[in-house]
Amino acid sequence: MKQVFQKALSLLLGSDTNGSTNQSNKKRPLKGLTERELIQLESQIGSQLFGTADRGVRREFFSVDKHNWIWHEEHTDETGKVHSMTTRYEIQPKGILKVRVGEPYTFLEGQELQNLLLATQMYHERVMRNIYNRDPQTGKLVE
Amino acid sequence: MSPNNEYQIPNTVYAELSAGEIVDIPQATRPGLDSVEVGIARQAVFGSFGEFYPTPEQQLIRDEIARLSDDIASARCYELDSRFVMRKSHYDLAS
Helix, strand or coil: CHHHHHHHHHHHHCCCCCCCCCCCCCCCCCCCCCHHHHHHHHHHHHCCCCCCCCCCEEEEEEEEECCEEEEEEEEECCCCCEEEEEEEEEEECCEEEEECCCCCCEECCHHHHHHHHHHHHHHHHHHHHHCCCECCCCCCECC | CCCCCCCCCCHHHHCCCECCECCCCCHHHCCCCCHHHHHHHHHHHHHHHHCCCCCHHHHHHHHHHHHHHHHHHHHHHHHHHHHHHHHHHHHHHHC
């Protein structure tokens, strides 16, 4: 579990150990991007799913891997202190486990589960179409 | 104990616990926690998983989220893997 949070943290903070450089390519614009950079591209879409964030608020929403989603939000108060909250949604056989450090683990139910479903559907639709150039329904590459 | 008699797991311990994973928490590295408290913490975490039985609708939603996640992970992997294949092809041609 710590590894997932550490991976999420490195994605949020921008440290990269893959060593690959960002190169442009007209035919394959994503060629040369590291996994972290791909996820950051996805997160740009994910952060807009909940509407425009208030000024001074940074929001991230992305899929870390096929078992984990991260929602991160942070804002700076009047004194300049940064407040942040990271929530990890873990896909388990029985349901979606909500994990926040310092809070009891809970399986999502009710409206919260519906909201996550909606968010992942929108994320999937936009990421597949706009980043990976794929048809969200079939998963096939769109020429 | 909290007012509703639910044990609140200390942050330091919480970060170490993972679903379905039995972990050992050395007592010496967790000042303020005795073995009984660690036991209760484990029971609170692992016990809560065992009590959840999803409704058919919740299971459907869970399966749909898993499917979407898998789809995205596959598309991402394709981008990374295809780059590897291209590099390999380049290597093969060069040889």
